[in-house]
Amino acid sequence: MTLFPGKIYAQALLEALNIHGAPDPEDIAKRIGLAIEEADADGFEGALVRPVGVPLGAIALKKGVREKGRRNFTIAHEIGHFVLPGHDSIGNVCSSQQIESWSTDINHYEQEANEFAGELLIPTAQASPIVTKRLPSLKVIKEVAQHFNASLTASGWRFCELTPERCAMVMSTKRRIVWYKAAEDFRFHIKVGDEIEEGTVALDCFLGRKIPSAPVSVAASLWLASSNLLPQASVWEESILLPYYDSVLTLLWIKDRIERDAEWDEREEELLEPLDPQEFTLRRRKWPGKR
Ligand SMILES: [Zn+2]
Structure with missing residues (x-):
């Protein structure tokens, strides 16, 4: 539990x-x-x-x-x-x-x-009705931020916790992925520690290029660390440059099925691996990525 x-x-x-x-x-x-x-x-x-x-x-x-x-x-x-x-x-x-x-x-x-x-x-009771009716986008996350006087970052990961969609919020700093927070059924690991790749909107943000104003479809392998992706698998990405710390916030959305084996769950597989007892607590919410 x-x-x-x-x-x-x-x-x-x-x-x-x-x-x-x-x-x-x-x-x-x-x-x-x-x-x-x-x-x-x-x-x-x-x-x-x-x-x-x-x-x-x-x-x-x-x-x-x-x-x-x-x-x-x-x-x-x-x-x-x-x-x-x-x-x-x-x-x-x-x-x-x-x-x-x-x-x-x-x-x-x-x-x-x-x-x-x-x-x-951003209390669940108040935010859920706003979030669950809308499709994932930074526009909705900005509305949440404004409504609750919260930052875009916190509003983003609260959105991912509350939406029924398969979303994740990713924080990158100095062109590297630093952390992410994913919805319960996102079922993929994001490449924490890796450099942001060419082909992502996030890199366009870091380089000051023009960025699209709505989510765009990008290759899933640019973000996800998995050997279970269908060929041509894509995710929807929307990124925004944060005005401090040289950071970019990215919303990822898995809209269609992208896994080859739908039953396979990376996180479940990791649970079977030996855990470091020093690291294990009931409160732990995320398992370390395979790196
Ligand atoms: Zn503290």
């Missing part, structure tokens, strides 16, 4: 505070006894400061975070560290690489705080 405490705690907090419209994390922080302070910081983007044994604390935010959605996510992430069980025993100083990321390199406390923040900012 997979447990998602981040989601469950976020839903419980929204319910306890009786929040039904788009949540404002700054207001939520204040209501649960967390002050927000901006600080000159080099080593972190957000931090939770809490005196031992007192149910109060403060969130320190790095000064000058340009994007409102990113700032909101960081606040929500720190609220996560404040309310999630077990998080009081760890140091809650969070770097830019840990916030809003689904890299398997970050520890499970950070993943749990991100999962919490995603649900707190």
